[in-house]
Structures are given as C-alpha cells and as structure tokens.
Amino acid sequence: MTRENPLLTMIREVCALGRAEFERPSTAEGDPDAGRALVQGLQAIDPGGEPSAISLSLALLAPRAPYFDQLVLDAIAAGVPQVVNLGAGYDDRALRFRHSGVTFFDLDLPDIVADKARRLHVMGTDTAHLALAAMDFHTDDVAEVLARAGHDAHRPTLFLAEHLALFLEPGDVASLLARLSGHAAAGSTLAITAEVHPADLDSDLVVSTVDDVMFGGAGPLHTIQSRDAWLALFEKTGWRIDNPDEVTAVNHFEVTVADRPTQIQTQFLTATA
Template identity: 55%
Template sequence: MNQENPTLTMIREFVALGRVEFDRPFTRDGYDSAQWKLTEGMTAPGPDGKPTEMNELLLRLLEPRAPYFDRLVLDALASGITQVVNLGAGYDDRSLRFRSPGVRFFELDLPHVIADKKRRLAATDFDTSAITLIEADLQTDSVGELLPAAGFDPGEPSLFLLEHVALFLESGAVSSLLASLAGQAASGSTLALTAEVHPQGTDSAALLATADETLFGGTSPLHTIMSRDTWMDVLKSAGWEVRDPTHVTAVDHFEVLVGGETAQVQTQFLTATA
C-alpha cells in the first residue's frame, strides 16, 4: 500500500483506545472486553513515532460519541434490524460488543486496516462468525457494488454507521458515498454519522487550508468540513432525511483563525432515515 498519512493512523488507533476508557453497554451475547482486546498492544503513535498519551482533553472529544452510537445500535437491534454496516470501522468493537442472534455486522475499511483487524480478531476467542469484513476505499469504491457482493441484503432495513470518517474523505466522495448508501437502504433504514461543521459563512476551502497549515504543518488528513446547512443539503440530495434537524447534538472539536475570525469546528452527530 502507499504510505498512509501517519496522523490518520494515529487517530484511528487513538479513538479505539479512548473507548476502552468508558463504561459501555453490551448485549447478552456480546463481549464487554471487546474494545480492550482489539486494541491490545496499540500505542497510537504520532507522526514522530511516540505513543499518544490519553488525556482529558482528547477523552472529552470522544466521550459523547461512544454513547450516541452505542445507543443507536442498541435501538436498531431492539427494533429488529438484522444488518449493521459500519463504514470506516477501524478498530470499532461494536460487532463484538453488540453481537446478537440473527444480526450480521458488515465492516468496511482500507485493505491494510481490514487485514490487521482480521489478525486481531483471529487472536481472540470471540465468536466472529457474524462479522463480514470488506476491503474498501470509500474515496473511490462503490459500496452499492461491494455490499451486495458481500452478502448484504438491500431489501432488509439496516443501520449504517459513519463515525469519524467523512472528514477524511473528499467532499465529492462523501456525496457519492451517501447516495450509494441511500441506494442500499430499504425503507426503515437509519444512517448515523459524525459531520465536521464550521460556522455558517466561513469559507470551507480557506478553513481546510488554514487548519492544514496551522494544525498539521501541511500534512492534514482532513478533507470535508462544511456548514450545517451544506451538510443538510448534501444529505437531502443523497436521499436522506435528517431526524430532528433543528436540534444540534455536538462536541467542540477545534478552532482556527480564518480571515481574521475564529471559526469553531464542531463534530455534530446526525441521524437520518432513508
């Protein structure tokens, strides 16, 4: 593979390690120790190769996300959904934590991540028979082709998760992915995603360029940050209707100075129906 952006590697590992710190629910057939087991030996090395220290500031960013997405999975299972599709799943443990009879979990990520996850799953004694791992580059591949080829049934209502992933894709790829997912979403399906949102009126390209320069020294892995209104338009055009659109659920992510004004970027949590 081409060398991955080291900041992306670090963030992928860090968010999984962060979840180990939280008390979380699990199902009767699920494994409470799954996130810990999946991250054994991980250090989330930064671009300098040094392990990332877990600290309160970083945990505060992660803390609201785990319960939001955990709850959605549990609600979907309670409603009888039998397919959970986790896009850019990384080392997310929900396919183990929320293992349930008759429910299949599809996890998509880049080939080297899938290979490592396979290796990590094989090293556990968990029952992984309800997990389908799919190699995918969400920037270019069509999930509309990959999912059915992997046994996904587009006729069944499903839960689609896109947690902390869209910001790493180009905005055009985000739109195509959302439209592709809508094409696989039977009526009654739900999409839950995190969207990086900047204030209305801030120039998205200028903000991304400034963040790249000031926060990442020219190596930013972040590509999609938009106003909430733009996110709403993108989701609507792709065929998704956001639930409770006037209610904002969010955590502050970072600030950058754009055109002399401080722009607060938030991670907003959005849930939509097909």
C-alpha cells in the first residue's frame, strides 16, 4: 500500500476544514450542516507537528467548491443516478446532496475511508445511499473498485476528481482517465481540476522546480501540464472536453521557473465519455 506524503495529508485536512467555513447549498433531503459535523475535531498538522492555518486554502476553495457543487446539483436535476467522488477525503457532498434515487460513491485511501466511516457512525447519519470504497490510485483499478462497491457501469454517472490529479503521477492520471472512460456509460460526465502551466514550459521542469522551491524536494505535487497537453490526454483516454475554448480557472500559486515568474492555474475541465 502506498504511504501518503505527510504534506498531502496536511493539505487534505486543510481543505476539509476550509470547505466547512463556507455556506454551501444542499438538497431538500440533504444535511446542510454535515460538513462541519464531519470534520469535528480534525486538525491539520504540518510535518513538523504544528497546526497549519486553513486561511491559505480559502482563496482557492472559494471558486472551486461552488463549481463542483453546481455540477452535482445539475446532475441530480438531470436524473443522473450515480455520483462518484474520486479522492473524496472528508468531502460532504454525499450528505448535503442526498436525494432519492441517487447513489454516491466516495473513493479514497483505506485509512481515510475508515476514518470517514467512523465519523459518519458517530454522527448517526443515514448512509444507505453512500458507498465508501478504499482505493490506492497508484495501484488499484478504479473500474474494479467501483464494481465491488456496487456501481452500475450501464447507468450514467457524474465522476468528480476535485484536487486529485495534481497529487498523482502523470501515468497514474492517464490510467485513471482511461479506466474511467472504459467503465462509464453513455451520458456520463467527468469533472476534474487540472494544474496548468504556460504552454512554452517543459512540464518536468515545472514540477521539479515547484518541488524544490516550495517543498525542498519532498513535495506531493506531481502532475502539472500545459492546457493543450491536458486536452490531448482527455481525447487519448476517451473523453470529449466540453467547450474546449472556454477556460474556467483560478490562479493557484506563482513560482519562478527558468528565471521567470510563472503562474500555475487550477483549471476546471468537464468532459463526456
């Protein structure tokens, strides 16, 4: 089993606590307070053992969380019966957006899934509509994991990969996208956040520079590509990008690459199988 980078654990917890700071929508059957209850007692601790400030995540989460929330609401309104949350962590969408006839699948590392299950039990919340499934995105086949969890490959699905691809190796991202498209029924949608650098820079150089400058060589960030490379990857793995000329993005961070200030964007990409 892949051991998670402590920095990634901290980032996951910072984002979970940050999301709980916002007022977010819910369905009539959903629990609007589930997010705060789910992260009760959670602490984002940095690798040095000190608490990490959640304020650093709020600017990035402010546009990102509503974007993915709206996708779920739109899918429910359209009658999509399944929502798969890849790298779900402590995300509460399955609780806030509970809706008759819709099944949610939350996939993440085994220890995260176990802790989330424990927290849900303590909350006493109804999870009949939610399947938690353990998955190592480096070694496991997502189609097999979903099949074991009860996902129906013949019915449309909304697949969410919010803030996941950045932390996977490029080959693992490509494998994940390909296996999802092979498992996805007609009418299925995939939405991800993609970290994007300017087109004239080499991706390996960008990633290594970010690792050295921001994390001293121990960073958890692995996949940052040009937008054209992302579009080509989606096409190669069986996905059609909706409105490829329209860019929805937020600036994530700036780093000096090849002696020039370089803005790394988080772009929101939505595609159909």
